[in-house]
Amino acid sequence: MATATLVEEQRATDKTALITGSEAIAVACKLADVDVITAYPIRPYDTVMQYICKLVANGEMDCEYIVAEGEHSQFEIVKHACACGARVFCGSSGVGWMYAMEALTVTPALRIPMVAMVGNRALDDPGAFGVEHNDALTVRDLGWQLVWVDSAQEALDTALIAYRVSEDRRIFLPCAISCDGAFLTHSQALVKIPSQEKVNQFLPRYNRADLQLHPDNPITVAPQGNEDWVMEIRRQNYAAMERVSLVLKEAYADFDRIFGRSYGNPFFEEYETEDADIVLMGMGTLSTPVRVGIRKMRTEGKKVGFVRMRWFRPFAAADLAESLGRFKAVGVIDRDYSFGSPYMSGVLTTEVRSAMYSAPGPKPPVLGFIAGLGGREVTVPDVEKVAGAVYQAAEGKSQPLTQWIGLRE
């Protein structure tokens, strides 16, 4: 069978390495032959730039590697490089990402296909190095594609997919790849590193085409629009984001064909859901304790499943609502907060409820849980506690719509 041959061939040509999530993205940058990269220190994302520095110093990568004087400049420099036709990479964490906020705002508006890594980190104050998702989530309304990965392999693969989709002329939108601080940025795992030939086959060269800033193409980029034109321009970005789903599916299908690794549904991953009564939901490395907890609960006869949201923007609302309609109740675990939001729930919970509201099918109750803030570990007993509350809701018993888990009493 052709597929089997491909997988065998893949096993023969791919190298396997024990690397962290950050290093996996650095390797992806090398394989993607990125042209301009800007660095600025902040934990935990900065490890990716340390690896890139070594790749450049060792002659394994040819790019302009620029250490900026702040995150605002860091993102502005690559934004402008990308406007001239350079493939770019950048990244940040926590308040560093917030410091770059103005640049992050204009990047999708300018249709710049920048790929950035967010090493998710709690926002100050008080200072905390650990993971929270509020940093990356701040750009959710602006036209950034947002994806959360949960393993070093997925980080590498998703970076290649992100370049392919973002740089597609139908899209030209930036993409932020979120990696949970410490749990993924600093944790090593065995990663299959694809061959350069396969990457070249998967990822075409970035072609800025009609939007390239060059004396041979003397365009004026982003003149004042005002009420005359801004609404039409916003609508173009809307249309581009609307097209992402289609282009993403194409890219994942090609990824599977070329690299022999399938991610199934690109938008969210389901675990033990086939016969599940209730499901838990979450993003990023939360999947580790949740999967372990589910395996434990299954031995006790509790049919619990897990849906890991991978792509947050675009948000696969219809697909998700259809899938969640199969269960008796849903518990969404947010590693973020949204003070004053509807029912004081986290961001993901609010989005899931919003997706369910207009769905044609059944609408099970959706409970929100806030856990693991500031990098606090989400434990297996925490997961069991969440499942217990969701079971109560499934049985029609009243439950608070938002609960904090693992909080010191």
Place this chain on the structure above:
Amino acid sequence: MATYIQVDPTQKLEPFKSVKKLPLEEYFTSGHRTCQGCESALVMKMMVKAAGPRSIILGSTGCMYVANTTYYSTSWVVPWMHTQLGSSGSAALGTSAALKVLMRKGKIKNEPINVIAFCGDGGGADMGVGAISATLTHAEYNSLILMYDNESYANTDIQLSGSTPWGANTTFSSPGKVKRIMHRRWKKNMAGMMAAGHPECKYVATICMSYGLHGMNAIRKALAIGGPTFIHSLDPCPKGWDYDPYLSHEMGELAVNSGVWPLYEVENQVLRLTGRTEQIAAGKIRRVPVRDYLLKQGRFAHFTNDDIDYFQDKVDEMWDKWLIPGVIPFRKDVEADPPALN
């Protein structure tokens, strides 16, 4: 000595010999909506005429973006891109880095292309000073950052910036019944700071387009010399300075001739006073009293004689006591405090 910095070749841009020898081609043309008598618009026109067609221009937010560049009626013949208020340095750096790597990898034709990023005094001397400073340390990237200084946030409603002269009436420093002088900071010395603080930067200059040929040749030198460079242009602004638009040219001359705006260049670390400033320093012409300059502008209309004297004293100090007149405010000796005004 080993070479650590790889600077790409630049365009050969010889100085223009006279106004009559200027090229006829314009690269900044109709379509803009700047005020009558706007000197900054003239700076744009001269800047890109000096640079020529193989140029990329980056414009940070300010008058020369908002009033200059309108959707469907751009005045730019060369490629132009907006950058954020504090991003002129980063825009120059990113554009130059992209050209360098794309040419090295053979992805675009290898040729010298001018990269110019401009900013106003708000975008440059206030918000963008950090990014400009950083770019001036990246010696391997060719670019020019031009700060057009009309001495206020003139597009947003004439608010004071770090580059607004002492005492000026702006919408954020309007005089009242109790406090006459609401703006008590002295103008930031941007060009001197850039020259003194960035030893790898090969060219820094001050210009005023009342002396057009001088200004254009400074721009050509800045682009041809290689690496990152900085030019600070003083631009009279009829709206912000409050004078009749027909006086713009004369106002620039007065700024230079009163010694308020010294013209100089620092080329490969060699400092030269230039134009009328050189003649003043050599004693060939006398400085015009600042009174003649200040009283022509409505923004100083609330000044008393004491205020004018204070302003004159500060300018005299700059000429007589600074280690390098008008450039670097270091003095030879520590002086006692002057007697208090009564």
